[in-house]
Amino acid sequence: MSIKIENLEKHFGSFHALKNINLQFKQNQLTALLGPSGCGKTTLLRIIAGLEFADSGKILFEHRDVTDLSAKDRGVGFVFQHYALFQNMTVYDNVAFGLRVKPRKERPSKEEIQQKVTALLKLVKLDWLANAYPNQLSGGQRQRIALARSLAVQPKVLLLDEPFGALDAQVRKELRRWLRDLHQELNVTSIFVTHDQDEALDVSDRIVVMNQGQIEQIDEPNQIYHAPQTPFVTQFVGDVNIFHGHIDEGNLVIGEFSHKIDPATNTTQPVNNQSATAYIRPYELTISRHADNALATGKITHINAIGFIVRIEIESAQSDQPIEVILTKAAYSQSQYKVNEQIYLVPDKLNLFQQMNI
Numbered sequence: 001m002s003i004k005i006e007n008l009e010k011h012f013g014s015f016h017a018l019k020n021i022n023l024q025f026k027q028n029q030l031t032a033l034l035g036p037s038g039c040g041k042t043t044l045l046r047i048i049a050g051l052e053f054a055d056s057g058k059i060l061f062e063h064r065d066v067t068d069l070s071a072k073d074r075g076v077g078f079v080f081q082h083y084a085l086f087q088n089m090t091v092y093d094n095v096a097f098g099l100r101v102k103p104r105k106e107r108p109s110k111e112e113i114q115q116k117v118t119a120l121l122k123l124v125k126l127d128w129l130a131n132a133y134p135n136q137l138s139g140g141q142r143q144r145i146a147l148a149r150s151l152a153v154q155p156k157v158l159l160l161d162e163p164f165g166a167l168d169a170q171v172r173k174e175l176r177r178w179l180r181d182l183h184q185e186l187n188v189t190s191i192f193v194t195h196d197q198d199e200a201l202d203v204s205d206r207i208v209v210m211n212q213g214q215i216e217q218i219d220e221p222n223q224i225y226h227a228p229q230t231p232f233v234t235q236f237v238g239d240v241n242i243f244h245g246h247i248d249e250g251n252l253v254i255g256e257f258s259h260k261i262d263p264a265t266n267t268t269q270p271v272n273n274q275s276a277t278a279y280i281r282p283y284e285l286t287i288s289r290h291a292d293n294a295l296a297t298g299k300i301t302h303i304n305a306i307g308f309i310v311r312i313e314i315e316s317a318q319s320d321q322p323i324e325v326i327l328t329k330a331a332y333s334q335s336q337y338k339v340n341e342q343i344y345l346v347p348d349k350l351n352l353f354q355q356m357n358i
């Protein structure tokens with residue numbers, strides 16, 4: 001089932017929580033709502049669920065207007081961060097619950113319920129725990145049972161609010177891999193809220209980046225990471241070095257440095273005499289011993305060569321923050337850079353955002 005949101009507005013008193021939200025969720029896709037704390041992700045999810053109502057705007061499930069329908073009439077399944085399982089029921093009974101409380105006319109037979117619950121427990125790979133009680137499960141197992149329980153009633157839409165938020169990093173990673181695989185087997189349109197960019201990039205088909213009640217960008221993970229459309233998205237998704245300067249005849253000028261902007265590798269056309277901010281990912285900066293086409297100079301303050309890649313930190317008068325550069329092991333051992341060495345920084349690619357009139 002596809003979901004369409006049109007001109008949605010939400011205030012809490014005088015606070016404008018959602019500002020003119022227009023969005024479409026495609027059928028059977030897994031979409032992440034990504035943004036910092038307080039940007040409105042949960043509010044949007046709750047409005048889609050029917051747990052909260054917008055001031056104005058429309059929500060369509062397929063072509064049906066559900067704007068004024070309550071949660072129970074929308075046919076959605078939820079999984080929340082602290083989703084409480086019924087402590088006095090076994091895992092099996094927890095998953096069967098939603099089916100057993102259906103009105104008599106819609107309720108499946110005992111045998112059908114048994115088949116379905118067994119299949120769901122197999123799907124979440126916890127059939128061996130059918131007779132256990134929630135307090136005998138790990139946090140990750142509880143979340144998987146919570147998901148099985150919400151899937152039992154065959155929702156057409158599955159909404160997940162930071163489902164793995166309370167779990168430790170290792171379990172989170174396992175569960176997100178598992179959710180991605182599981183989603184491929186299911187016929188359900190899923191929306192999940194997260195403030196963790198790695199989680200969004202790793203799991204989802206599409207990402208909606210939100211900031212201060214507004215949508216900044218809607219795209220596939222790859223595009224969000226490699227072609228961010230706003231300064232906010234650039235900084236929020238992935239590490240980035242920031243340089244402030246201005247444009248002069250197709251060059252980005254920072255202090256005494258002038259870097260020729262290559263139109264082939266830069267999305268924005270430089271406009272003369274405008275102030276500009278360049279956002280450069282650590283692996284898009286090259287360290288050089290020559291000043292040609294450099295953007296900055298600086299002193300190497302730290303080298304971390306422990307992992308698969310080498311991280312180099314540089315202090316520079318051209319940047320307020322320490323600059324981070326990532327090199328391959330091969331490039332590093334060839335060049336033999338040392339701490340305290342004075343070097344130049346040359347970008348391979350930069351994301352340029354310009355402000356009108358300096």
Ligand SMILES: Nc1ncnc2c1ncn2[C@@H]1O[C@H](COP(=O)(O)OP(=O)(O)OP(=O)(O)O)[C@@H](O)[C@H]1O
Nearest residue numbers: 012015017035036037038039040041042043044195
């Ligand atoms: N019931 C409410 N009454 C008043 N303000 C609210 C209410 N619910 C949310 N807000 C405010 O609306 C804003 C958006 O909240 P929301 O929970 O949607 O953010 P979020 O992006 O999900 O953040 P987080 O990641 O911290 O959960 C916040 O500033 C919050 O304080």
